[in-house]
Amino acid sequence: MPENDDATPALTREALTQAALRVLERDGLDGLSMRKVAAEVGVKAASLYWHVRNKQELLDLLSDAILALAEPPPRQEDWRAELHEYCFRYRRLLLDNRDAAKVVAGRLAPGPCLLNVMEDQLDRLRAAGFSDADTAMASYLLGAFVQGFVLQEQSPISSAEVLGTSRRDIADAAGDLFRGLPTTQYPNLAELADHLTGPDMDARFEFCVQRVLDGLATLLPADRR
Amino acid sequence: MPENDDATPALTREALTQAALRVLERDGLDGLSMRKVAAEVGVKAASLYWHVRNKQELLDLLSDAILALAEPPPRQEDWRAELHEYCFRYRRLLLDNRDAAKVVAGRLAPGPCLLNVMEDQLDRLRAAGFSDADTAMASYLLGAFVQGFVLQEQSPISSAEVLGTSRRDIADAAGDLFRGLPTTQYPNLAELADHLTGPDMDARFEFCVQRVLDGLATLLPADRR
DNA sequence: GCTATCCCCTAACAGTGTTAGGGCTCGGTA
């Protein structure tokens, strides 16, 4: 009976990946086990190894599946506005899909979607007027920067897991911590406590993106900045 | 007999951390288990939980212990050279200690050594002439950037674990991959293959650091750049 | 000598990734 109703649509690598994506969203990366993914598609764990070499290969597929959700921003005259939007969308993508940053950063899987993203990125950079060498480097910089930012942004504060302190409370607690430090030993931390903990992550990202774009702008001939 | 010879120096959190550091160096983060750390100090796994709440707390200690190895560069007149050296040393630290980037990036543990590093960083930025608000943001940017770069740099290429392809061969293989892509669908990737895979990581980091520093320089009044 | 504290132990639980080997159900072929 090759006829299978669409409720259980033929166990393919694609279906496996989508199931893994659902488990990831529900239980996070730490809760993503082969047994759970198998259960999600109505199958036992060992069966997955017929379709996938090991868990890492599944994570590679997962990584590419997440990148598939990326929607490149419209092309614009203003290269800065375009790259700015590009960074913001990339960060949004990593924030909106649970543990996406960890999955994508964990391993560089050159799947088709990553290639598409890279191709698109290179095209925009060249259109902005960057040289071939600078384009290649700038692409690397943007990727590493956004991933690094989101990873940092999402890394849990170790002293704050005791209670379910929300994100806002964490900033307050960190502020208190900094302000409470001995001013003789940590004068700058104490003095800059408000600046260190005040701006929310959106504002920080805005700042950082602007700096990186400023840095890239210096590579362009003056009339194209 | 409270007297214990220095060969087994009284199981403290400090000794535990150092043992974990050795296991990390030997077996990597994936191979770092409570049982191995316990064996390293000549004890059974359950005993660790007397000194440490759980594995995560041990990783927090480990993170701070790695940061303790950081040697801040000498102060300089030229703020650019100073921050440049700062970034390079931070990257070196993360590269020289196995899986250090993953450990440090995994969780933000505000231990004493992290506070020291932050304090030092803030001091240098202010001395360079940055405003209080910019100093706080720049510190965040530098940390996220370097960590992101090293994490990206160390993330294994998924298609390359089949054989023990060395780092140099990986670049070659990636070059071949890019060049072999259909030029109609991936013209930029194919055309920039050499630029994308050619420069080694040191050169890429140099490029990226210079861009970030350029971006920060725009914040300074013209006479202090 | 008693007690309390500290520190380590054994044993176990529930879960992990992964493999070996068995069996069922198909499509194609003799």
Add this chain to the structure above:
DNA sequence: TACCGAGCCCTAACACTGTTAGGGGATAGC
């Protein structure tokens, strides 16, 4: 029609993992 091989899933198991409960021996103070 009978067989065969391939494709796909299964059970069972192995060697691990983090973590907890509860026991026991040594030490210090009263």
